Structures are given as C-alpha cells and as structure tokens.
Amino acid sequence: MIIMTLAKIVYASMTGNTEGISEIIEDAFKDQGVDVEREMSDDVDPDFFEDADICVIATYTYNDGELPGEFEDFYDDLADEDLSGKIYGVVGSGDSELYPDFFCHAADSFMEDFEKTGAKKGADVLKIENDADDEDTENIKKLVSDLVKAQSEL
Numbered sequence: 001m002i003i004m005t006l007a008k009i010v011y012a013s014m015t016g017n018t019e020g021i022s023e024i025i026e027d028a029f030k031d032q033g034v035d036v037e038r039e040m041s042d043d044v045d046p047d048f049f050e051d052a053d054i055c056v057i058a059t060y061t062y063n064d065g066e067l068p069g070e071f072e073d074f075y076d077d078l079a080d081e082d083l084s085g086k087i088y089g090v091v092g093s094g095d096s097e098l099y100p101d102f103f104c105h106a107a108d109s110f111m112e113d114f115e116k117t118g119a120k121k122g123a124d125v126l127k128i129e130n131d132a133d134d135e136d137t138e139n140i141k142k143l144v145s146d147l148v149k150a151q152s153e154l
C-alpha cells in the first residue's frame with residue numbers, strides 16, 4: 001500500500017487575496033503529488049492538523065499587526081496541540097505601504113505559534129504584497145517544494 005503525504009492548509013481571507021494565495025498553495029502541492037485539504041479558519045477545529053504531515057497557514061494581517069478575528073480561536077488552541085513529527089509553513093498577505101511597521105505580522109505570529117507545537121519549520125515565512133503576482137507564485141511553489149522535501153527527510 002502506498003501511503004500518500006497529506007498537506008493541510010488553513011486560511012483566512014476578507015477580500016480574497018489570501019484565498020487566492022491558498023489556492024496557489026493547494027495547486028502547488030497537487031503538482032508535487034501530495035494529497036491536500038484546504039479549509040477556511042471558521043470551518044476547522046483545533047485538531048485539524050492531527051492527521052496532516054504538512055501543516056500550512058495562510059493569513060492576512062489586520063488592524064496594525066493583529067490576527068484576523070476569525071483566526072483568533074484557532075491561534076490560541078494551536079499552541080496547545082502536539083504536532084511533533086510534522087512540518088509547518090506560513091504564508092502571509094499584507095500591505096507594506098499602508099502598514100510598514102506591521103507588515104504581515106499575523107504570519108510572524110503563526111510562525112511563533114507553530115514553534116510551540118513541536119512541529120518542524122520546513123521553510124521561512126513567505127510574505128506577499130496583497131495578492132500574489134507571478135514572482136509570488138514562483139515563491140509559493142518554492143516554499144511548497146521546500147516543505148515536501150523537509151517532510152521526506154524527517
């Protein structure tokens with residue numbers, strides 16, 4: 001029996017930028033032959049990542065560095081999860097012109113959150129200016145292949 005790698009993505013998106021980013025992440029995993037599930041933050045329980053091999057968060061940042069409100073409960077619960085033996089990665093969308101001091105801070109917060117779970121970082125945080133352009137799409141593909149490689153080397 002072949003056991004497939006499973007990647008799970010949770011995202012929050014108010015105006016669609018991060019949703020689009022999460023779709024690019026999903027497609028990149030599929031291109032690598034990885035099973036993938038993608039859910040909105042409102043739709044997931046704290047144990048969502050329990051059966052995942054690779055855990056990915058995609059988040060925008062709100063109100064001067066804050067998490068999206070719809071991610072707060074999941075964020076609080078995530079730190080208490082035991083995700084040892086798994087790989088994690090975080091992608092952020094933000095606006096560095098309007099919020100230069102807080103650019104993608106919610107993504108940084110999730111990197112710290114994951115550290116507490118025992119999961120292993122598979123790639124540095126990726127920060128995207130609003131919606132993903134071609135260069136961002138390439139960077140997302142690189143992040144996904146780094147995550148898959150890190151998982152295969154566990």
Ligand SMILES: Cc1cc2nc3c(=O)[nH]c(=O)nc-3n(C[C@H](O)[C@H](O)[C@H](O)COP(=O)(O)O)c2cc1C
Pocket residue numbers: 012013014015016017018019060061062063064065066093094095096099102103104105129130131
């Ligand atoms: C009220 C408000 C506050 C924001 N605060 C920040 C911020 O602190 N840091 C940041 O990088 N982006 C900030 N943004 C920009 C959004 O994160 C950015 O537009 C993002 O692409 C929105 O993602 P979405 O389309 O998935 O909702 C803010 C946007 C709004 C409307």
